[in-house]
Amino acid sequence: MMKNAVMLHTPNTIGTIFTVGTSNLLYLLDDGVYRDNATNFTVRIVTETNDFGTLNRKSMSKLTIFSDSPPVDSSVSLYYTDDDYQTYSSPMTVNLNQDLPSVTRLGSFRQRAFKLEYTDNYPFRLQKLQVNINKGRN
Numbered sequence: 001m002m003k004n005a006v007m008l009h010t011p012n013t014i015g016t017i018f019t020v021g022t023s024n025l026l027y028l029l030d031d032g033v034y035r036d037n038a039t040n041f042t043v044r045i046v047t048e049t050n051d052f053g054t055l056n057r058k059s060m061s062k063l064t065i066f067s068d069s070p071p072v073d074s075s076v077s078l079y080y081t082d083d084d085y086q087t088y089s090s091p092m093t094v095n096l097n098q099d100l101p102s103v104t105r106l107g108s109f110r111q112r113a114f115k116l117e118y119t120d121n122y123p124f125r126l127q128k129l130q131v132n133i134n135k136g137r138n
Contacts, residue, residue, distance in 0.1 A: 034121045042119045045126060049084065049113040052133055060106035062132040063114075065094055070122040073097045079115040080106065088115060096124075108136075 016029040034041055052058060065076065077091040092103045118124040 034123065040119045040121050042117060043124050045114075045116045046085075047114045047129070049111045051111045052131075052135065054135055055110050057108050057110055057136040059108045059134045059136070060112070060131055061134065062102055062104045063106060064100050064102040064130045065096065065116075066127040066130065067096060067101075068123050068125050070097050070120065074120040074122055076101075076124070077117045078103060079117075080109075081113050081115070082109040082111065084111075085113060091117075106131075 018027055018029065019025065020027065063078070065078075067076075073095055074097055075093045075095050078094055079088040079091055081088045094101045094103055114129065116126065
């Protein structure tokens with residue numbers, strides 16, 4: 001909670017300056033910077049599990065990420081879990097600086113959830129995940 005915050009308006013900067021606790025250090029909150037003290041923030045998004053309308057086994061052939069497109073190559077790590085968040089797949093790296101950032105051949109499952117982690121100094125606003133699945137019969 002920022003108890004000691006004040007808005008700052010200068011010709012070149014609009015932001016919030018604040019202190020933390022009893023520290024005598026001043027911090028500038030800038031909505032154009034996604035790091036603190038030269039260390040990038042990590043954005044972590046975990047979805048709910050989804051059975052896509054049936055508990056039959058199904059296969060996922062493609063997942064596409066719709067989000068901000070950074071001006072340079074910048075990647076998000078994608079994981080999936082098929083056992084109610086107990087374990088996750090190895091990370092799949094998806095470059096967001098392309099027309100349709102996607103991964104293919106995502107195996108079979110009954111229910112699945114996803115985790116995305118992003119740690120670059122650019123905004124990451126996830127709009128949606130779009131998947132191609134083939135619903136099985138049993």
